[in-house]
Each structure stands twice: as structure tokens, then as C-alpha cells.
Amino acid sequence: MKSSYRKKKIAILTGRIMGKGGTETVLSTLGNNSELNKIFDFDIFITEHLSNKDLFDFLNTLKLVRKIKIDKSVNRIWRNISIVLYLIITQADIVIGMKPRYIQIAAKIKKYFNKRYKVVSWIHFSLKHMPGSGNSFEKMQLFLPMADAHLAISSGIANELIEIGISSENISIIYNPLSRQESTIYPVKQDGIARFVYVGRLYDEQKNIIGLLNILSTFDINLQLDVFGTGPDEKVIHKVAKQLLDKKSHVVWHGWSQNPWEQIDNADALLLTSNYEGFPMTLLESISRGLPVVSYDCPTGPEDIIKNGENGYLIPIGSQEKFKDGMTKVTNHQKFSDRENVKNTLDFLYGDAYTERFKSAIHNILGILD
Known part of the structure; x- marks a missing residue:
């Protein structure tokens, strides 16, 4: 008898991707995590990027991602239209926005087109210091409460979300993925330097x-x-x-x-x-x-x-x-x-710990019991 369980689909609106950095590391880990890809289908919509070798090297690391969409539009208006069209047709169960503007767009499309997806914020900087002219703290205060739930990569970001009026019950602290390295950097030899x-x-x-x-x-x-x-x-x-x-x-x-x-x-x-x-x-x-x-x-x-x-x-x-x-x-x-x-000292972050935190957070947002 076949299982009736349907893989849940997660769409991620990334913001700017340059090919190297913490956000790319996180996305690459998701894209190559076989355990998570057994239960989730990931769509990664790269909404802003620089067309360079680093970007293409990064894309090549996303081995298990089902679909990658790259919006090459330079014009912000056309870029927003592209995002809107994607959100109208997507069958995603969850839409994750990595920028406050994408939270606003996803929430409005959900309301006006009666979409059933959950809107989730996933900000990778301190809310008070996120780079980019469209990412001011005022925008955070205005747009982030429009999300149904929030993923926080640190306790500090969780506290900042609470500071702008978001309930702690709607925040999941998941940190970032990390692998314990076999290689070791040893103490300096006694050479006086x-x-x-x-x-x-x-x-x-x-x-x-x-x-x-x-x-x-x-x-x-x-x-x-x-x-x-x-x-x-x-x-x-x-x-x-x-x-x-x-x-x-x-x-x-x-x-x-x-x-x-x-x-x-x-x-x-x-x-x-x-x-x-x-x-x-x-x-x-x-x-x-x-x-x-x-x-x-x-x-x-x-x-x-x-x-x-x-x-x-x-x-x-x-x-x-x-x-x-x-x-x-x-x-x-x-x-x-x-x-x-x-x-x-980082045992709480290694290996399966991140997988379990991410899976538990998504299931909690969707109301699925583990």
C-alpha cells in the first residue's frame, strides 16, 4: 500500500546571491541534504544576483534542488512582476522570504489570490543593520509582521523580532548548518610570533x-x-x-x-x-x-x-x-x-542537529506532528 504522504513544497525567495557567503552556504546545505529532500521539495528563486563565475559555481552545488529560477531583470519593477507571477502560479506550501519586501509581496498575493501557502521570514542579518536601501529597520517593522511565521538564525535576531511585536510562539531559532571538520588548525609553534x-x-x-x-x-x-x-x-x-x-x-x-x-x-x-x-x-x-x-x-x-x-x-x-x-x-x-x-563546544550545531531543527520548524509551521 502506497503512503498518502505528499512531499511539502518550499519556495525560497533569496534576495541577492553573489556565489559566496553565509546565505549561499545555508542554501547549498539545504540543496544537498538528502534527509530534508526526502520530505521537502525546494524551489529556489534567485531574485537578485551578479552574473559571474562565483554564482555559477554556487548553482552547481545545488545538486538536489528540483527547480532553480533566476530573474535576470535589472529593472526593479519587472523583477517584482516576475515574483508576483511566480507566486500566483506556485503550488508551494510555504513561501520563505529572505528580504522584507518579499514578505510583503508574498502576503499580498496570498490575500488577494486566496493562496494557501504560509509566508515565512528568514532574515540573515541583524534586523537593525541589514544591508540594502530597501531593508531599513522601519521596513522590517512594517513588513515582517505580515508573515505567518519566522525562522531566526540566532537568538539575537529572535529577540529583535520580539522587539517589533512578533510573538515568540511564531519564531523558530534554527541557527545555521555546520559540519564538524576532520582537519584541525593547531597552536602556533613557539617561535615568538x-x-x-x-x-x-x-x-x-x-x-x-x-x-x-x-x-x-x-x-x-x-x-x-x-x-x-x-x-x-x-x-x-x-x-x-x-x-x-x-x-x-x-x-x-x-x-x-x-x-x-x-x-x-x-x-x-x-x-x-x-x-x-x-x-x-x-x-x-x-x-x-x-x-x-x-x-x-x-x-x-x-x-x-x-x-x-x-x-x-x-x-x-x-x-x-x-x-x-x-x-x-x-x-x-x-x-x-x-x-x-x-x-x-559546537556539538549542538553539528550533523543531524540542524536537519532536525529545520524539519521541526517547518512541520510546526504547517501544523504537522513529528
Whole structure:
């Protein structure tokens, strides 16, 4: 006898996709999760993108996704029309919007065309700091309550949703997917040089890299910072580094790398001085390889990830002196000598944990009992 169970269909309106970054990592994980693809059909509608090699490399990672639609329209009006037409004909059970404007559009189509899908928000930045002119906090306050439910990638984002009047009962904290890595980044050999790592965009308004360079300039020990990434502020940041740092503080600029972690064998810690995040993958990727982190307690994400003294140090945002103290502490090789223990601090995120959280959240939204 055949089962009467029908796979539920989930349509995801992505917003801008550039081919690399945390959102792409999450979508790629969904697109390749065989367990989730047994019970859900995913449609991924890439509403905004840059046509480059990185995008096509990303699309090639989506092995199990049934349908990928790319709207190549440059004109915003035509792009919105394309989204509207898609929503009118879709048979999705759930429509997930990654931008507030898509929540508004999906909710209106549901109302005026009597669609039965559930509208779900899935924002990947702090609500108060989401990039893009159409993503102001005022827009968040106006459009996000139009959703039936909300997926939050951090407790900080969940709290921000509550702050704008959304009931905690309609919020599911699912974090981001993460795999425990077999490879390990080991402590630095005793050569008198402290070694730190930065992995991310060179975009100072968010990442506050010049603030990090200011902290490095206060050290009187030999240290090296390996920087992996590119971005719009690259030239300015290079110039500031030359002005601030002496010969004791050495920066190695590696540029963008498909997998920077393969180039890191030994380090004391990864550093993050961001003004805002969502659920920073760079912290997760670092700790999953045993590398401790020193990070500002910015909105949002680091507070869910960092356990002081176990996998690094969480520093009050803007406190450069305390950040410097954290960097000094993390160079204590006895404190973090067992890098497997560092990896173990993220057991709640590894493997099947994300699959179960995502499945449980979707079933709860649809009123399905697990």
C-alpha cells in the first residue's frame, strides 16, 4: 500500500546571491541534504544576483534542488512582476522570504489570490543593520509582521523580532548548518610570533577592520595577521595598515580564496571586530576546526557561539582594550592546547542537529506532528 504522504513544497525567495557567503552556504546545505529532500521539495528563486563565475559555481552545488529560477531583470519593477507571477502560479506550501519586501509581496498575493501557502521570514542579518536601501529597520517593522511565521538564525535576531511585536510562539531559532571538520588548525609553534587570522569581506562599515588594525597597533610584541578576503574597502584598508602598523605587526594579504582554511595550519585565534552580523559563519568554521576566536559581542550571533575560556573570548563591542586582553589570553597555548575540546563546544550545531531543527520548524509551521 502506497503512503498518502505528499512531499511539502518550499519556495525560497533569496534576495541577492553573489556565489559566496553565509546565505549561499545555508542554501547549498539545504540543496544537498538528502534527509530534508526526502520530505521537502525546494524551489529556489534567485531574485537578485551578479552574473559571474562565483554564482555559477554556487548553482552547481545545488545538486538536489528540483527547480532553480533566476530573474535576470535589472529593472526593479519587472523583477517584482516576475515574483508576483511566480507566486500566483506556485503550488508551494510555504513561501520563505529572505528580504522584507518579499514578505510583503508574498502576503499580498496570498490575500488577494486566496493562496494557501504560509509566508515565512528568514532574515540573515541583524534586523537593525541589514544591508540594502530597501531593508531599513522601519521596513522590517512594517513588513515582517505580515508573515505567518519566522525562522531566526540566532537568538539575537529572535529577540529583535520580539522587539517589533512578533510573538515568540511564531519564531523558530534554527541557527545555521555546520559540519564538524576532520582537519584541525593547531597552536602556533613557539617561535615568538603570535599569529591571528581574519576571514571575511573587506567592508569596513560592517566588519570594522580599521578598528582591528587600531587594536593591532597597540601591541609591542611580534604578531602576524593573515587576511583572507576582498571587498570594496580593500585599498583604503591596505593604506591604513601601512600607516598604523610597524614592523612588529605584520599583515599578510591573501585575497579571496575558495577555501582559506586549507591554507591555515597553525594559528592562535580568528579575530572578528564586526559592528553587526547575523550568525557569523567565519566563527563557526574556525571553531569547527579547533581554532579559538576573539570576537566583539555584536548584534547578532556571537553570543550563541562563543563560550568564554572554552572556544575563545566574547568582548563587549567597542572595547579595544578588552579585545587586546582577549588576544593576549588566547595565545596561552596551554589554555587552548586541546583543539578537539574547542571543536566539541559546537556539538549542538553539528550533523543531524540542524536537519532536525529545520524539519521541526517547518512541520510546526504547517501544523504537522513529528
